[in-house]
Each structure stands twice: as C-alpha cells, then as structure tokens.
Amino acid sequence: MKAFGIALAAAVVLAIGASxxxxxxxxxxxxxxxxxxxVRLSEDNTVQHRNFMGRPAE
Incomplete structure (x- = not known):
C-alpha cells in the first residue's frame, strides 16, 4: 500500500510538472x-474577417 501511495504521488507531481x-x-x-x-498572416486571412455569407444585398 505504501508503494501505491508513492507511485500515485509521483504520477500527480509528474502530471503537474508536465502541464x-x-x-x-x-x-x-x-x-x-x-x-x-x-505565409501571409494578417487580419484579412482570419476566420473572423472573412465573409462566408457572400456579398451583402444592396
């Protein structure tokens, strides 16, 4: 039981350290x-600035 507790504590410490x-x-x-x-990274090429609905009706 003591070995299981040590292994569990080591797993938790390793998980937190990796995170x-x-x-x-x-x-x-x-x-x-x-x-x-x-690569062209600008606001024109982002999803937020694309027009997926087409041109607006005038």
Missing part, C-alpha cells in the same frame, strides 16, 4: 509557429 512545462515554456501562437516567408 506547467508545456503551457508555460513550450506554447507558441500560430503566428510564431507558422512564420515563414511564404
């Missing part, structure tokens, strides 16, 4: 990750 490491130090935004000379 802190991955979220804090290794996370990057898409702008940083996919930055290349041929």
């Amino acid at each position: 802190v490491l991955l979220e804090g130090t290794l996370s990057r935004t898409a702008d940083q990750t996919f930055a290349a000379p041929s």
Whole structure:
C-alpha cells in the first residue's frame, strides 16, 4: 500500500510538472509557429474577417 501511495504521488507531481512545462515554456501562437516567408498572416486571412455569407444585398 505504501508503494501505491508513492507511485500515485509521483504520477500527480509528474502530471503537474508536465502541464506547467508545456503551457508555460513550450506554447507558441500560430503566428510564431507558422512564420515563414511564404505565409501571409494578417487580419484579412482570419476566420473572423472573412465573409462566408457572400456579398451583402444592396
């Protein structure tokens, strides 16, 4: 039973450590990750600024 408790505590500590490491130090935004000379990242190319409903009726 003592070994199970130690293993459980070690698993929790490793999970918390991995979470802190991955979220804090290794996370990057898409702008940083996919930055290349041929990539165009601007507001015109984002989903929020696209017009999926077509041209407005005038």
